[in-house]
Amino acid sequence: MNPELIRNLHDLLPQIQGYIYPNEIEIHWGLLIVVYPYITGVVAGAFILASLVKVFNVTEVQPLYRLSLLTALAYLLVAPMALVSHLGHPGRFYEILLTPNTSSAMAMFGFVYAWYLMGVLLLEIWFVHRTDMIEWAEHETGVMRFIHRTLALYSRDTGEVAVSFDHKALKVITIVGIPSAFLLHGYVGFIFGSIKANPWWSSVLIPIVFLFSAIVSGIALVILLYMILTPLTGGKISMRCVDKAVDFLFYAVIVDFSLELVDFIHRVYQSEEEIKILSEMVMSKLFASLIIIQVLLGMLVPLLLISLTKIFKKRFHLNEDLRKMVYFVAVILIQFGIFATRWNVVIGGQMFSKSFRGLTTYKMEFGGLEGLLYAIFLLALPIIILAVLTKILPPWKEMHGQPASESAEAAGS
Amino acid sequence: MNGRRTFLRGFLSVLLSGGAIGGILKILPSKADAREAPPKGQKWYGFGVSVDKCIGCARCMDACKTENNVPREPFFFRTWVERYIIRKNGATTVKAIEPNVEPSPETASDKSILRSFFVPKLCNQCASPACVQVCPVGATFQTKDGVVLVNEKTCIGCRYCIQACPYGARYLHPVTHTADKCTFCYHRISQGLLPACVEVCPTQARIFGDLNAAASPMSRFLRMNKIHVLKPGLNTEPKVYYASLDGEVR
Numbered sequence: 336m337n338p339e340l341i342r343n344l345h346d347l348l349p350q351i352q353g354y355i356y357p358n359e360i361e362i363h364w365g366l367l368i369v370v371y372p373y374i375t376g377v378v379a380g381a382f383i384l385a386s387l388v389k390v391f392n393v394t395e396v397q398p399l400y401r402l403s404l405l406t407a408l409a410y411l412l413v414a415p416m417a418l419v420s421h422l423g424h425p426g427r428f429y430e431i432l433l434t435p436n437t438s439s440a441m442a443m444f445g446f447v448y449a450w451y452l453m454g455v456l457l458l459e460i461w462f463v464h465r466t467d468m469i470e471w472a473e474h475e476t477g478v479m480r481f482i483h484r485t486l487a488l489y490s491r492d493t494g495e496v497a498v499s500f501d502h503k504a505l506k507v508i509t510i511v512g513i514p515s516a517f518l519l520h521g522y523v524g525f526i527f528g529s530i531k532a533n534p535w536w537s538s539v540l541i542p543i544v545f546l547f548s549a550i551v552s553g554i555a556l557v558i559l560l561y562m563i564l565t566p567l568t569g570g571k572i573s574m575r576c577v578d579k580a581v582d583f584l585f586y587a588v589i590v591d592f593s594l595e596l597v598d599f600i601h602r603v604y605q606s607e608e609e610i611k612i613l614s615e616m617v618m619s620k621l622f623a624s625l626i627i628i629q630v631l632l633g634m635l636v637p638l639l640l641i642s643l644t645k646i647f648k649k650r651f652h653l654n655e656d657l658r659k660m661v662y663f664v665a666v667i668l669i670q671f672g673i674f675a676t677r678w679n680v681v682i683g684g685q686m687f688s689k690s691f692r693g694l695t696t697y698k699m700e701f702g703g704l705e706g707l708l709y710a711i712f713l714l715a716l717p718i719i720i721l722a723v724l725t726k727i728l729p730p731w732k733e734m735h736g737q738p739a740s741e742s743a744e745a746a747g748s
Numbered sequence: 749m750n751g752r753r754t755f756l757r758g759f760l761s762v763l764l765s766g767g768a769i770g771g772i773l774k775i776l777p778s779k780a781d782a783r784e785a786p787p788k789g790q791k792w793y794g795f796g797v798s799v800d801k802c803i804g805c806a807r808c809m810d811a812c813k814t815e816n817n818v819p820r821e822p823f824f825f826r827t828w829v830e831r832y833i834i835r836k837n838g839a840t841t842v843k844a845i846e847p848n849v850e851p852s853p854e855t856a857s858d859k860s861i862l863r864s865f866f867v868p869k870l871c872n873q874c875a876s877p878a879c880v881q882v883c884p885v886g887a888t889f890q891t892k893d894g895v896v897l898v899n900e901k902t903c904i905g906c907r908y909c910i911q912a913c914p915y916g917a918r919y920l921h922p923v924t925h926t927a928d929k930c931t932f933c934y935h936r937i938s939q940g941l942l943p944a945c946v947e948v949c950p951t952q953a954r955i956f957g958d959l960n961a962a963a964s965p966m967s968r969f970l971r972m973n974k975i976h977v978l979k980p981g982l983n984t985e986p987k988v989y990y991a992s993l994d995g996e997v998r
């Protein structure tokens with residue numbers, strides 16, 4: 336038996352308000368399960384940003400294209416770690432793949448994930464970088480040459496036919512990729528939304544809300560990375576690109592906000608059995624994370640900031656640095672807001688009793704697999720992976736606004 | 749080229765939508781009163797609780813923990829008993845009674861109390877169990893005789909079933925790290941014995957038996973009482989039947 340768990344639960348006993356079923360004291364899905372939808376959200380969002388370039392031909396955000404693909408990959412690689420480490424028996428994880436129960440939403444995870452990783456993301460990244468890798472390998476020696484040769488799967492053909500095939504393949508992959516990204520994250524929403532026992536989760540809107548908050552977090556994160564990395568690598572931030580990306584971000588936040596507002600109004604107006612306990616929870620346990628961080632700081636303030644740059648267009652356009660700073664603050668706030676959104680869904684859904692008569696509390700651990708340290712590690716890991724990825728497949732040229740290679744230029748047009 | 753593409757597109761969409769509609773038709777229940785009928789000629793276990801008979805002595809809770817090696821800490825229960833006190837001003841207080849602590853007889857003297865009673869709770873062994881639906885590896889399953897069990901050799905401890913159960917019947921066993929809950933004492937009933945809690949209940953507030961049997965304490969219980977189940981709106985079709993259940997109980 337785990338004495339720390341028992342001690343923790345004993346500490347929680349006096350903090351229970353009202354009545355909860357005795358088995359409900361333990362919050363079963365903790366911080367790791369908050370991290371998981373946050374991470375897959377970034378994946379889906381970053382990919383959709385990349386698709387803007389390829390499918391919708393938004394050439395302004397071309398500098399973000401490769402960066403967002405690599406970001407999506409870096410985060411995708413970490414997503415299953417959060418899931419597997421929270422299991423009671425991590426070593427039995429493969430059972431989900433070997434004997435999946437077809438009626439279980441969670442059982443599909445392995446397949447959705449594998450499809451997205453191998454069928455979409457890796458393929459797209461490969462086709463984007465194929466000719467570059469061949470070119471790079473020609474001017475390199477040693478390990479890097481070997482890496483690029485191998486990653487290019489020893490293809491050497493940079494002829495016109497091959498390149499135009501690359502482009503065609505990319506188009507197809509992206510077109511397939513958009514619904515796949517929707518699937519990836521909408522599906523994560525469905526894991527929660529399909530639980531009829533839990534009125535906080537059980538809503539048809541949840542997958543869609545997840546999707547839009549995913550788009551928000553992905554775009555915001557890529558903008559943030561772009562604004563930090565470009566000066567660091569000796570480039571100049573293209574405001575044309577950032578303006579456009581922030582435009583999309585702005586609309587995504589508005590849609591996300593409206594969806595959540597609709598959900599909220601709907602619940603309050605229908606005012607079903609659970610409304611009392613849910614509002615009690617929102618006003619007490621979730622007040623800081625939901626009202627203050629998610630809604631106020633994570634949505635309304637960024638919306639206001641971005642609107643200001645639009646309303647006082649002249650003033651802000653004269654002063655690029657000011658605009659940069661406003662954007663910078665907005666995208667950081669949005670990141671915190673989206674993380675709080677995940678927190679409120681996952682933890683909030685377990686803080687009220689299914690008897691609708693009481694509330695419990697979540698006590699975060701510090702060490703251990705469910706603890707804060709490990710969660711921070713998981714949140715930092717994608718950045719480290721991204722650093723490695725950019726060593727192998729440098730996106731800098733494109734980010735600095737120079738054509739990464741002839742093929743990329745052709746692809747962008 | 750274009751003609752072929754249009755044709756293909758049309759063909760595919762017909763194929764897909766046809767398949768989808770067929771699938772949906774299969775999933776949807778065909779009748780409004782459709783219910784999982786107990787399979788004929790086979791045992792189909794159910795449980796009865798006479799709310800009026802329960803005196804809150806907690807012997808069932810104790811017997812269950814002993815019989816099934818449930819950890820003694822007050823966070824893990826296969827069965828528990830709730831005490832309801834409903835006051836004249838409409839306020840309801842609920843408490844799970846603690847074993848070995850005599851419930852205080854406050855009801856006798858307190859004039860503000862309208863009514864008060866005990867409600868034993870356990871896994872409802874639902875006929876359409878939400879927990880079985882969501883288990884990603886099929887470790888939670890329903891036996892032929894209608895009991896929902898967890899295979900602790902294959903359970904991966906994802907706790908999805910714990911989230912999906914509307915009744916708080918499940919917990920994660922702190923030793924095995926797998927999901928656990930009431931089994932109707934499957935090891936006992938498959939040998940013709942009664943579940944431990946039914947055996948020790950001094951007032952026969954708990955009744956157990958085969959719902960298919962023509963004459964048994966269980967079928968008598970269902971014949972002689974007005975019956976209710978917990979949270980019927982969720983369509984889990986519980987097989988723990990309550991007699992004289994108060995509307996305040998959730």
Ligand code: SF4
Nearest residue numbers: 871872874877879913
């Ligand atoms: S009461 Fe809960 S654990 Fe028991 S069968 Fe129903 S859903 Fe499953």
Ligand code: SF4
Nearest residue numbers: 883903904906907909
């Ligand atoms: S905890 Fe075990 S029994 Fe419950 S859903 Fe997960 S694998 Fe299935």
